Amino acid sequence: MLPHYLRQIVLSGFLCLVFVCPAMAKAEQVFDTFTLYYENDFLAGTDRDYTSGLKLTWSTPYTSDAQTAGWPSWIYPLSDRLPLVHDSGQQRAVSLSIGQEIYTPEDIHNPDLILDDRPYAGRTYVAVGIHGKTVLRQSTWELNVGILGPASLAEHAQRLVHTINGANDPEGWNNQLNNELTVDAIFESRWKVKPPGVQQGFSYDFIPHLGVRVGTVNVYANAGGEFRLGWEMPEDFGTCPIRAGCEVNSAFEKNGNEKKRREKLSWHVFTALDVRLVLWDIYLDGNVFSDSHSVDKKPFVADSIVGLALHYGRVEASYSYIYRTRQFETQSDGQAFSSLSISWLF
DSSP states (O other): OOOHHHHHHHHHHHHIIIIIHHHHHHTTTSSOEEEEEEEESGGGTOOOEEEEEEEEEEEOOBBSOGGGSOOOTTHHHHHTTSTTTOOTTSEEEEEEEEEEEEEEOSOTTOOSOOTTSOOOEEEEEEEEEEEEEOSSEEEEEEEEEEEESGGGTHHHHHHHHHHHHTOOOOOOGGGOOOOEEEEEEEEEEEEOBOOSSOOOSEEEEEEEEEEEEEESSEEEEEEEEEEEEEESOOSSOOOOOSOTTOOOOOSOBEETTEEOOEEEEEEEEEEEEEEEEEEEEHHHHOOSSSOOOOOOBOSEEEEEEEEEEEEEETEEEEEEEEEEOOOBTTOOSOEEEEEEEEEEEO
16 A cells, blocks of 8 residues: 555646646647756755755747637737737747745754744645747746645655665754645746847857745745857746746747757857846745744845756756845755756657
8 A cells, every 4th residue: 555645746747637638739849849857966965945946838839819829718818918928010929837846954863842943834836827928028827826835745755766866864844834835926038138140059148037936935025147158049038946936948949830959959058147146035034824943044045057958849947046145044064966857858
């Protein structure tokens, strides 16, 4: 007999196969690009703070004719009203995501509540993104809905991974944040600055961004930019780690009725910075609707990123190394973790 949490995982996967996949098939492969994101701090030799993130995203190709794109019927009227993506003169796309993120204190072997360290916390969520772009700008609106606390199954997911890799079990999950429904709205816009003329072979560009997130998980404003240098770089808007509002970066476009794919290997290196002014962080401030453990957060947090991206055929892959500055006053130091993503076109 499978343990209870494994039965829940198997049941969730079964329901996905039964309901989600046939729905996509009936939509004539409208959502035809699949992206898997995985983030973990194991390469940094730690198991603390933001210790794991997993996300699956299905996205449509960008199209200038959204009315005949085959999107779910309720999305098109919404996309036609949202600022900066409603313009019928730009290309638009839709993404659907499901993900989970896990946070733990530094000492996962202590079963007691650690007052001066962050709470244990996990959240499982779904998100819908509507994206619009022109040649030099991309904007995204996203609605993110999730469940925080034991119902997220974050504890079971971490215990399962630790069992598989032989690591010690985390002992303090009895102190995690309480069950709570979360709802967040996110907006982010990015621009592309590049040298004039046709860029073939080696080239470079710079992609600044501005964003805001308002909800029960986070309230913040963010800004930053990415510099890229490489061979036959894609005409997209950079490489993102798991960050709300930065989901769809498909290397695939539609050329008439045909899907384009890269016939040659292309690659680029990149470095990026994202700075956030944080007014609320549920993972540090604690539950919204019930009493829970909390710590004093720092108002400014920055992520510095370096990485490599590869593109070939119908596949795009990237690896990023991310350093995040201290998020709360009693945190011992900043945190490093890695981000992997792979996209492929069906």
